[in-house]
Amino acid sequence: MRQFITFCCLLGTIVLSGQTGIVRGLVIEDANAYEVIGANILITDSSIGTSTDIDGSFELTLEVGTYEFQVTYIGFTTITIQEVVVKEGEVTQLGTIRLLENSQKLEEVVVTATAMRHSETALLTLRKKSISMLDGISSEKFELTGDGTAVEAAKRVTGVTVEGGKYVYVRGLGDRYAKTTLNGADIPGLDPDRNTLQMDIFPTNLISNILISKNFTADLPADFTGGLLNLETKEFPEEKIFSVSASLGYNPAMHLNNDFLTYNGGKTDFLGFDDGTRSLPEGAISEQIPTPISGASKEEVSTFVNSFDSQLGVSRTLSPVNYSAGISYGDQITLGNKNGGFNSPKLGYIFSLSYKSEYKYYNDVIYGEYQRYIDPDLFDLRYATIQDGEIGEQNVLVGMFGGLAYKQAGNKIKLTALHLQNGETRAGRFDIRNDGEAVGQSGYFAESDNLEYNQRGLTNAMLQGTHVLGNTGLEIDWRLAPTLSTLQDPDIRKTAFTYTAVDTSFIAGAGGNPARIWRNLDEVNAIGKLDISKKYTFRGEDARLKFGGSHVYKNRNYEILFFDIQFFGGQDWTNPDPATVLNPENIYPNSPNSIYYQSGNNTPNPNSYSSNVNNTAFYISNEATPIENLKVNIGVRMENYVQRHTGRDQRYASGDVVNGRNLENEKVLDALDFFPAANLVYSLSDQQNLRFSYSRTIARPSFKELSFAQILDPITNRIFNGSLFTYADWDGQLSETRIDNLDFRWELFLENGQIYSASAFYKNFDNPIELVRIPEQQTSTEFQPRNVGDGSLFGFELEMRRDLGFVSSALNHFNFSTNVTLVDSRIDMTDTEYDARKTYEKTGETIKRYRQMAGQAPYVINAGLSYGNPDNGLDFGLFYNVKGRTMEIVGAGLFPDIYFQPFHSLNLSINKKFGPSQKTVLDLKVSNILNDKRESLYESFSADSQVFTSINPGITFSLGLSYKI
Incomplete structure (x- = not known):
């Protein structure tokens, strides 16, 4: 019977001569999820076949028809795949084929082609x-949920929260x-002071998987503790990708x-x-700019003032809707013999261009500064300054990504290039109230117009090679990844009438x-990485x-230039309008206002610094099975981290070389650390594991934190101070945070991607870094990163992913998923912080020696109900996320602590495919259905909470249309 079927198939291919299609698949070892190189794929009872390449992938070009395949490899059970249908000009995906060892007493496994098309299964196997x-989450899941970007997909992963979208x-x-890598390489994001990469610029059709490592292994960088997220972009698309998409978003409040x-x-703002x-006017960076008191002529002063843009006031206009568009193209080409198998060279390519423009309007923005009363019987908080008003924002993001990959025999070379360009225009108008009775305050009322523009650019290239050396079991992987980042805030303007x-x-x-x-930053990152692995047999x-090993080099240059308006004589503003301030009649030498500019920049500039890092790492690890069902990985990583800084404080810049501080490429961090890691997995059954791990990791201060920089937010008037500034309660010595981690997990994997897992984890922090309100700065609102004492946390994670077919067959296409993370964190306060809190202890209050850790949420909840039916092309889901009340800034003493409040995010996503091949997709999304606010509040014993920051993002509706070929 089998011979007859094969004969019919071959006869059909003759009749349909010239009409061909492609069959592709991936072969892995079921026991460990390793790719199988050199497995044989043959059409049953024929000589037509191929073999798997360096990635375990294979490809066959066949005449149109129905086939039966056999997958064989020495030492493994033969897999027979029946009813493989090849269609003209199309790619038939067999998905992931898992080979079982012969020791499992199975002579042959027979399946149908449809049973193998589960890339989500491949991820679950991994x-x-x-x-x-x-x-993690796979590309198949992206398709099911209709997620358009990596950030939308990532928030479905256990324990994940998304900040700022x-x-x-x-x-x-x-x-x-936290840490984000791209294809295993550490690259900075658009915000160079973050560990995490901006995720909303990656369309999901470029991504094969998103994986999150919850614990450290020696081959990973040591500077993460919560989790390391790795985006894996597609190298050789399973089938041709050509998609165009466009979307519109509407928020009734904006x-x-x-x-x-x-x-x-x-x-070019668009x-x-x-x-x-x-741009900064010519001559503005001179040591002496033209002023009436510098001896400059009237013409020189007025010409210099007029060289600045005269616009200081906001204007009003009609806000458009949000819109975005994207185009992606990718495929793979077999060079030479299309069925050459292991030795047949292949070229994969993928390119993407995306554009996004978003408009936001907030008409009820509040920024507050509050204090405690020293009287222990006065519980309420008193305001120092309150700003309330409105902000308009336009945010433009342009993303370009391209990748080329070439493989032949046991070698693969991959080149990717990425450029991101982001521009944000902000305009704000605020009423300001200052309470003269509050400590350090003068008391006034003001109205302020604020104009800002921020532009960021990031260019990254990565060259990666993977080489498998024949049958030696050796594999070499190397990566080179240079990145250039630029950030500019040109001409931030604030005009406040008192x-x-x-x-x-x-x-x-x-x-x-x-x-x-004017603020300018440029940073160069260069990363080189080499990994060598050797397979062998143990017992x-x-x-x-x-x-x-790896080496990371970073170099940053940063500068802030400041200019303010002065008046040569008195002032007379009968019509206090910011738009008229720089009118000709108000500019020197015209009276009464006689405006001229004064430079706030000393030479040398205290707000200019240069820093660099050299981080050299080596590691070794070994993975083996010492006893049946127990897999053990033990390793250690060494990192030699040296950070240098060039900069000076205000005293030195003002000429006080005795009491001031000046650093010239001096070491501010110099540490050689060893990071051990032990990971154990005990298989209770083929579908059930117990896991345990111990590791040591580290968190290091950023360039900005370990500097003399003073960075003003012109809208809120809040100032960030680098840690090198000394105060009575702070010596300016910021050190790294070293963390010991323990993790336990039980997990159960069921069919159809169903999962149950329960985890417990413990972390101990030595010298954690937190953002602290500076108690000595009472007239201004200033913050500084500091080591705050030792910390620890203990947490649980629960995950369930279950289809609802067990309730009723009518619910077969419904899936419910939820994951919950509960954490109890604790900081053992320093004597300085404890004494400051005791000074302002209220009647009935008991100050303890410990408190919640800043930045650590007590709980994270994700839940989702989704429907997916490939037959009718309809997918939809309702997804909920919330993160518990989290300390944002450490107060103490006069200033209360500040807490992020829970933001209840409920979002709806509907995805409908149209057409006979379901190539046209219509997406409808509703974000923030509950219309919740994003708020940070001051909290103090028995006092009503008061606003630190309050913004209402409103409800956003978006409609998208995409077409794929």
Whole structure:
């Protein structure tokens, strides 16, 4: 019978001569999820066949028809795949084929082709067999849920939360303890002070998997603790990718609103960068700029003032809706003999261009500064300053990505290039109230117009090679990844009129004089990485030795330039309008206002620094099965980290070389650390594991944190101070945080991607770094990163992914998933912090020696109900996420602690495919259905909570259309 079927298939191919299709698949070892190189794939009872390549992949070009395949490899059970249908000009995917060892007493496994088309199964196999605790989501799942970007997909992973719609955090820990890599390489994001990469710029059709390592292994960088997220882009697309997409988004509170705030920018703002309109005027960086008191002529002073853009006031216009568009193209080409198998060279390529423009308008923004009363019987908080008003934002993001991959025999070379360009225009108008009765405050009322523009660019290239050396069991992987980052804030403008009982004017000690700021940052990152692994046999079981090294070089240059308006004589503002301040009649030598600019920049500039890092690492690890069902991986990583800084404080820049501090490429961090890791996996059954791991990791301060920089947020008037500044309670010595980690997990994998898991984890922090309100700075709002004492946390994770077919057959296409993370964190306070809290202890309050860790959420909840039916092309899901009340900034003493409040995110996604091949897709999304606010609040014993920051993002509806070929 089998011979007859084969004869019919071959006869059919003759009749349909010239009509061909492609069959592709992936072969892995079921026991450990390793790719199988050189497995044979043959059409049953024929000589037509091929073999798997360096990735375990294979490809056959066949005449149209129905076939039966056999997959064989020495030492493994033969797999027979029946009813493989080849269609003209199409790619038939066999998905992941898992080979079982002969020792399992199975002579042959027979399946149908449809049973093999499960890339989600491949990911689950990887999770089940991995030595480390992995969570993740596959490209098949993206397709099912209709997620358009990596950030939308990542938030479905256990323990994950998304901040600002861009950045991914794991297990409720903040950015300091999370890390994002691209194809296994550490690259910075658009915000160079973050560990996490901006995730909303990656379309899901470029990504094969998103994997999150919950625990450390020696081959990974040591500077993560909560989790390391790795984006794996497609190298050789399983089938041709050509897609175009466009979407529109509408928020009733923000769009098509005539009150939208903005200001005139440059002609290239729509591309995410300034065309020079906001550039610093010529001569502004001279040691002496033209002023009436510097001996400059009237013409020189007025010409210099007029060289600045005269626009200081906001304007109102109609806000458009959000819109985005993207195009992606990719495929793979077999060079030479199409069925050459292992020795047949292949070229894969993938390219993507995306554009996004978003408009946001907030008409109820609040920024508050509050204090405690020292009287123990006065519980309420008193305000120092309150700003309330409105902000208009336009955010443009342009993303370009390209990748080429070539493989032949046991070698593969891959080149990827990425450029991101981001521009954000912000305009704000605020009423400011300052309480003169509060400590350190003068008392005033003011109105402020704020104009800002921020542009960021990131260019990254990565060259990667993988080489398998014949049958030696040796594999070599190397990567080179240079990145250039630039960040510019050109011409930030703040104009605040102060209102008094006498008149309206600019007062330096109140609302302040009109001011302009230019900030510039450029950073170079260069990474080289080499990994070597050797497969061998230990006690009759597969084992692997892995070792390698890496070097990371980073160099950053940063500068802030400041200019403010002065008045040569008195002021007279009968019409206090920021738009008229720089009118000709107000510019020197015209009276009464006689405006001229004054430079706030000393030479040398205290707000200019240069820093560099050299981090050299080596590691070795070994994975083996010492006893039946127990897999063990033990390794150690060494990192030699040296950070140098060039900069100076305000005293030195002002000429006080005795008491001031000046560093010239001096070491501010110099440490040689060893990071051990032990991971054990005990298989209770083929579908059930117990896991245990111990590791040591590290969190290091950023360039900005380990500097003399003073960075002002012009809208909130809040100042970030680098840690090198000393105070009575701080010596300026910021050190790394070293963390010991323990993890336990039980996991059960069932058919159809169903999962149950329960985890427990413990972490001990030595010298954690947190952002602290500086108690000595009482007239201004200033923060500084500091080591705050030792910390620890204990947590649980629960995950369930279950289809609802067990309830009723009518629910076969419904799936319920939930994951919950619960964490109890603790910081044992320093004596300084404890004494400061005791000073302001209230009646009935008992100050303890410990508190919650800043940045650590007490709980994270994700839940989703989804429906997916490939027959009718309809997928939809309702997804909920919330992160518990989390300390944001450490207060103590006069200033209360500040806490992020839970943001209840409920989002709906509907995805409908149309057409006979379901190539046209319509997406409908509703975000923030509950219309929740994003708030941070001051909290103090028995006092009503008060606003630190409050913004309402509103409800957003978006409609997208995409077409794939």
